[in-house]
Amino acid sequence: MSEQLSIGQVAERTGLSVHALRFYEREGLFANPVRRDAGGRRVFSEDDVDWLTLCTLLRASGMPLPAVRRYTELVREGDGNWRQRIELLRAQEQRVLTQMQQLEKSLDLIRFKLGVYADLMNGETVDNDVMADVSVNKQP
Amino acid sequence: MSEQLSIGQVAERTGLSVHALRFYEREGLFANPVRRDAGGRRVFSEDDVDWLTLCTLLRASGMPLPAVRRYTELVREGDGNWRQRIELLRAQEQRVLTQMQQLEKSLDLIRFKLGVYADLMNGETVDNDVMADVSVNKQP
DNA sequence: CCTTGACCTAGAGACGACTCTAGGACCTAC
DNA sequence: GTAGGTCCTAGAGTCGTCTCTAGGTCAAGG
Numbered sequence: 147m148s149e150q151l152s153i154g155q156v157a158e159r160t161g162l163s164v165h166a167l168r169f170y171e172r173e174g175l176f177a178n179p180v181r182r183d184a185g186g187r188r189v190f191s192e193d194d195v196d197w198l199t200l201c202t203l204l205r206a207s208g209m210p211l212p213a214v215r216r217y218t219e220l221v222r223e224g225d226g227n228w229r230q231r232i233e234l235l236r237a238q239e240q241r242v243l244t245q246m247q248q249l250e251k252s253l254d255l256i257r258f259k260l261g262v263y264a265d266l267m268n269g270e271t272v273d274n275d276v277m278a279d280v281s282v283n284k285q286p
Numbered sequence: 287m288s289e290q291l292s293i294g295q296v297a298e299r300t301g302l303s304v305h306a307l308r309f310y311e312r313e314g315l316f317a318n319p320v321r322r323d324a325g326g327r328r329v330f331s332e333d334d335v336d337w338l339t340l341c342t343l344l345r346a347s348g349m350p351l352p353a354v355r356r357y358t359e360l361v362r363e364g365d366g367n368w369r370q371r372i373e374l375l376r377a378q379e380q381r382v383l384t385q386m387q388q389l390e391k392s393l394d395l396i397r398f399k400l401g402v403y404a405d406l407m408n409g410e411t412v413d414n415d416v417m418a419d420v421s422v423n424k425q426p
Numbered sequence: 427c428c429t430t431g432a433c434c435t436a437g438a439g440a441c442g443a444c445t446c447t448a449g450g451a452c453c454t455a456c
Numbered sequence: 457g458t459a460g461g462t463c464c465t466a467g468a469g470t471c472g473t474c475t476c477t478a479g480g481t482c483a484a485g486g
Contacts, residue, residue: 207392228403239396252347256379263368
């Protein structure tokens with residue numbers, strides 16, 4: 147059982163900094179309370195690493211820490227609050243979908259502009275930079 | 287010609303706050319210098335609104351203000367620096383693609399978890415919440 | 427012993443992108 | 457002539473998410 151991990155090891159495994167891990171603990175973002183050894187040092191398990199991996203994924207989807215905390219609390223509470231968890235996750239799912247649509251739009255714009263510049267480099271002319279940009283909005 | 291817009295009108299049209307617009311001017315994010323009327327008030331044009339719309343789209347794709355400023359500078363400089371503009375936009379294109387992949391991953395996780403909770407509500411059992419989460423990583 | 431290195435706490439600092447405040451000018455309408 | 461509305465500047469404050477500092481404990485190695 148290598149189920150005894152130091153904060154440094156967890157930092158290495160999760161990509162979070164040691165500082166961030168202590169911060170996360172203060173913020174109540176661990177599903178299980180963090181144990182301590184005789185000297186007061188934090189002792190983590192592989193489960194903690196897994197949980198942090200999950201949190202990191204949620205964070206990467208733009209979920210703010212308070213929402214992650216709310217979710218953590220639901221998990222800590224134990225079984226029976228699935229409806230709330232589902233609600234929370236569905237809300238995040240929506241936010242992710244919205245974000246993805248927004249990114250598509252931005253991507254379209256960027257690629258349109260890249261096309262414009264490619265044309266310009268081939269000697270063609272466009273009278274106004276801003277107009278060139280904006281036409282992507284006007285004819286989507 | 288309704289080419290004379292006040293800061294309040296621009297705020298309304300772009301969704302940016304009046305404060306943000308003044309901030310953007312200080313930060314050099316306008317392609318053309320902002321004109322003033324006799325009383326020192328800012329006078330904007332539709333072109334400014336279009337430019338801001340473009341900036342907002344870029345910002346929405348996660349481009350930080352300094353990058354938008356660099357881009358603005360290139361545009362202000364005039365024709366001939368397309369290679370640099372292309373480079374800048376390509377870099378952003380890459381960042382957007384990376385973000386989208388990340389969002390896909392997060393979305394997979396969220397949906398997986400939603401499935402788990404749906405099952406749980408139908409009476410099936412899963413021994414450990416964290417394990418349920420993590421399996422999505424282990425068997426993608 | 428003394429150093430090194432990993433860890434501890436409480437709290438300050440950084441950074442991005444605004445957002446707001448204080449104090450004031452100007453114009454129009456009552 | 458004063459109230460209301462929009463605008464101005466300079467600069468302070470906010471929020472989220474860390475990141476770093478100061479000052480200290482503890483264990484192992486030379």
